[in-house]
Amino acid sequence: MEWFEWVFTREFRQYLLAHDLVFPLLFLIRLLGVTAIELIRPARKVEYSRVIVYDFAVFLLYQFIIFPIAGYIDLWIAVRPNLPDVVLNLPLPLRVTAYFVIADFGHYWIHWLMHTAPVWRIHKWHHVPTYMYWLAGVRATIPQQVIVNLPYIFAYSFLDLSPWWMYLAIGMFNALQNDWMHMNVAWRFKWLEWLIVTPRYHHIHHSNRPEHYTANLAALFTVWDRLFGTYVDPDKVSEPLSFGIGEKVPLPRLALGV
Ligand SMILES: [Zn+2]
Ligand SMILES: [Zn+2]
Known part of the structure; x- marks a missing residue:
């Protein structure tokens, strides 16, 4: 068997799961794959060599400190309803749609x-x-992570009684969704x-022009921006966009949100 065939075997999958290697492997794929895609036709020039080491340190901080602590705090405050069987017995695609x-x-x-x-x-960072x-x-x-988790934990009830891989698929989706935006x-x-x-849609949200401060707030479905008046049509925005908050705040204050 060739090595690339082994990648698709049940043994490989079990090995990854048993050793908590799914997300490290996913990160490696993101690092190589998504960066390669960006290099094909970038929207703007980014000095990867200058920013990626710093952002990787932030990623580790997020992954191993911020996310687990936020999850722990959410245990105490999050509402997770017990849905009736009639809802839990709905077809999985319907419940996944409701979740999202x-x-x-x-x-x-x-x-x-x-x-x-x-x-x-708390969001400035x-x-x-x-x-x-x-x-x-x-x-x-x-x-930020504590309160952003709340609707996800609430909606997660719709995925009760789902197959084992569902939590894994949702975790991977969340990581890729953030990369994508x-x-x-x-x-x-x-x-x-x-x-x-889409990326250009969310980039407008990061624009430092005052008229974009509350533009395109949606994370996944753009319908919310259209319904609630925060939609800015990317076709009507002139480039070049520039980003950032335009002020110097010490990193510990930014990272703690104080
Ligand atoms: Zn963003
Ligand atoms: Zn924002």
Whole structure:
């Protein structure tokens, strides 16, 4: 058997799961694969060699400290309803759709809230990078992560009684969704924007022009922006865009959201 055939075997899958290697491997694929895709037709010039080491350190901080702590705090405050059997017996695709719609709707409003003056400080760190590429969106403070998790945990009830791989698929999807939104690609995907957020759509959200401060808040479905008046049509935005918060805040304050 060739090595690449072994990659598709049950043994390989079990080995990855048993050794907690799924997400490290996924990260390696993201690092090589997504960066390669960005190099084909980038939207803007990014000095990867300058930013990737720093962002990787932020990624480790996020992965091993921020995300677990936020999850621990959520254990105490998150609401996780017990849904009746009639809902749990609905076909899986229907429940997965309900999960994404409900979680994303909640995410939209929490994002909206974080762009209001009293709570902006806990989200500011996400908007610090002055460049956009797949790993630039990894910054989330503990309070941000705690409240963003809430609608996802709530909606996760729809996935009760799902096959074992569901939590894995959702975790991978979340990582890739964040990469996707921030990716440095010049593709337009206009047709796709009727349904979901694309890189250029989310880049406008990171723009440092005052008229874009609360533009395109959606994380997955663009319908929320259209419904609630935060939609900015990427076709009507002139390039070049520039990013960042335009102020110097010490890193510990940014990372803690204080
Ligand atoms: Zn934001
Ligand atoms: Zn972002």
